[in-house]
Amino acid sequence: MLFQAATLADGRVRDVRVDGETIAAVGDLTPTGDERVVDATDKRLLPGMIDAHVHFREPGYAHKETWTSGSKSAAAGGVTTVVDQPNTDPPTVDGEAFDQKAALAAESYVDYGINGGVTGSWDPDSLLARPLFALGEVFLADSTGEMGIEGDLFADALVAASETDTRVTVHAEDATLFDESARDRDDADAWSAYRTAEAEAVAVERACETAREHDTQIHVAHTSTPAGIDTAAEAGMTCEVTPHHLFLSRDDLAELGTHGRMNPPLRSEQRREAVFERVADGTVDMIATDHAPHTRAEKDTDVWSAPSGVPGVETALPLLLAAADRGELTYERVRDLTAATPADVFGLDRKGRIEEGNDADLVLVGTEPRAIRGDALHTNCEWTPFEGMDGVFPSLTLVRGSVVYEDGEFGSRAGENVRSA
Ligand SMILES: NC(=O)N[C@@H](CC(=O)O)C(=O)O
Numbered sequence: 001m002l003f004q005a006a007t008l009a010d011g012r013v014r015d016v017r018v019d020g021e022t023i024a025a026v027g028d029l030t031p032t033g034d035e036r037v038v039d040a041t042d043k044r045l046l047p048g049m050i051d052a053h054v055h056f057r058e059p060g061y062a063h064k065e066t067w068t069s070g071s072k073s074a075a076a077g078g079v080t081t082v083v084d085q086p087n088t089d090p091p092t093v094d095g096e097a098f099d100q101k102a103a104l105a106a107e108s109y110v111d112y113g114i115n116g117g118v119t120g121s122w123d124p125d126s127l128l129a130r131p132l133f134a135l136g137e138v139f140l141a142d143s144t145g146e147m148g149i150e151g152d153l154f155a156d157a158l159v160a161a162s163e164t165d166t167r168v169t170v171h172a173e174d175a176t177l178f179d180e181s182a183r184d185r186d187d188a189d190a191w192s193a194y195r196t197a198e199a200e201a202v203a204v205e206r207a208c209e210t211a212r213e214h215d216t217q218i219h220v221a222h223t224s225t226p227a228g229i230d231t232a233a234e235a236g237m238t239c240e241v242t243p244h245h246l247f248l249s250r251d252d253l254a255e256l257g258t259h260g261r262m263n264p265p266l267r268s269e270q271r272r273e274a275v276f277e278r279v280a281d282g283t284v285d286m287i288a289t290d291h292a293p294h295t296r297a298e299k300d301t302d303v304w305s306a307p308s309g310v311p312g313v314e315t316a317l318p319l320l321l322a323a324a325d326r327g328e329l330t331y332e333r334v335r336d337l338t339a340a341t342p343a344d345v346f347g348l349d350r351k352g353r354i355e356e357g358n359d360a361d362l363v364l365v366g367t368e369p370r371a372i373r374g375d376a377l378h379t380n381c382e383w384t385p386f387e388g389m390d391g392v393f394p395s396l397t398l399v400r401g402s403v404v405y406e407d408g409e410f411g412s413r414a415g416e417n418v419r420s421a
Pocket residue numbers: 055087137143144171261262263264290292293308309310
């Protein structure tokens with residue numbers, strides 16, 4: 001396949017040839033007799049997004065999402081690699097649970113990594129013997145799945161991970177700093193008042209300290225505050241920001257209601273702006289969606305009973321591209337946040353950049369934004385907190401050279417475990 005006259009993230013216009021699973025050449029190329037030629041004039045060709053944080057819910061919660069629905073949603077949103085989190089049923093805390101999930105994940109349209117969880121009943125020996133992507137998200141406070149753990153266990157996990165050269169990702173909130181006085185309220189903003197910004201900042205600081213004491217590296221999941229981001233960066237750790245913490249704030253909760261409840265929660269508009277600055281200037285390492293689908297029926301209850309989490313895997317790259325189109329950040333930054341840096345941080349040597357010899361994980365996007373509509377997305381949960389916002393969507397998504405999505409249609413289930421040899 002040959003993409004002709006594609007605009008790359010840095011603005012250069014190039015032809016890009018795909019041969020089998022790889023990018024064969026980037027330059028000024030002439031079509032050969034039998035190859036498919038895609039006219040990419042005035043379109044952008046980007047490396048597929050590597051989303052280091054999704055919850056595809058199988059095994060256990062297939063009514064929320066399956067590997068098929070979740071990975072279709074990913075492909076249609078330009079995500080070519082996802083990393084699944086362990087709070088499924090059974091939780092992915094031992095070798096047997098890993099194998100059960102890996103068998104289901106083989107249905108995926110896109111490449112995937114499978115994370116292993118840390119709880120009081122985990123079995124590090126069998127778990128770490130599997131082709132794990134990373135340990136995590138290690139829950140330092142309860143979230144969906146009630147997998148919150150104590151500090152000692154976190155330290156044990158860091159030791160086990162460093163002995164096996166495994167990366168660790170952390171959900172950093174400190175439940176002892178939640179504001180119990182918010183419990184008297186029943187509006188949607190009460191969740192943000194309850195799970196305070198300080199609870200994140202302190203937990204990030206402590207997690208980074210523990211990592212340094214053990215001479216290890218952690219990746220902080222879904223940082224939602226400027227303080228959390230700065231602490232991680234100053235400690236030499238990496239962090240991710242979600243699209244909802246980048247594009248939504250407490251000001252949106254009157255409209256979103258419980259559909260805006262997630263952990264960590266939405267923050268003030270002032271904090272959101274400070275987070276956006278740190279994403280645009282490169283302090284934040286990557287965007288990861290924390291795609292956490294729950295059905296409408298589950299969400300439509302009072303603020304204290306609703307499950308935490310929002311979908312996001314299909315809308316992340318489109319939202320970022322619309323923001324780039326508006327001049328709020330550069331296309332190169334979008335490429336680094338969604339592809340190049342996650343590839344570097346997690347050691348995916350053949351992914352994240354359009355370069356000869358790399359995996360042909362590619363996304364072709366047009367220039368026209370369109371309004372995001374929940375009922376047009378492919379997730380099982382059929383709603384989005386970004387309803388009505390502008391997104392620039394892919395027309396074509398390739399995973400290692402296979403067309404997985406093109407103009408509303410799905411191609412092959414091309415997904416493979418990125419950690420399996
Ligand atoms: N973020 C959330 O609010 N929910 C996530 C769990 C998590 O990432 O903490 C989920 O699995 O539903």
